[in-house]
Amino acid sequence: MSSIVNNIKEKVSGKKDSSGQGQTQENEQTFSIQPHPAKTNDPRDLQPSLGGGLNTNPEVGAFHARDPYVPPSQITDNLPPPKSRDELRARAQELNKE
Numbered sequence: 001m002s003s004i005v006n007n008i009k010e011k012v013s014g015k016k017d018s019s020g021q022g023q024t025q026e027n028e029q030t031f032s033i034q035p036h037p038a039k040t041n042d043p044r045d046l047q048p049s050l051g052g053g054l055n056t057n058p059e060v061g062a063f064h065a066r067d068p069y070v071p072p073s074q075i076t077d078n079l080p081p082p083k084s085r086d087e088l089r090a091r092a093q094e095l096n097k098e
Helices: 002-013 073-077 085-097
Strands: none
């Protein structure tokens, strides 16, 4: 009875008994077919998406800027007058001493 069971096991597994009568298939390579990731025939579907388009990329955000900011007259009237080049050079030397 056990010989019948062993014969069925050999046929199903493809391996022979441990007595060394047959060859084992442990060293053979196995290959399988992998599914293709594309859902359509468009090659752009395989490229990774960046999210929400150009607006999500901060480097490209400068191209979508609005008009320059113009402060109201209250702010511009309270600003000190611009310093001359000589005053700015003197201030730079003063700061660079330390």
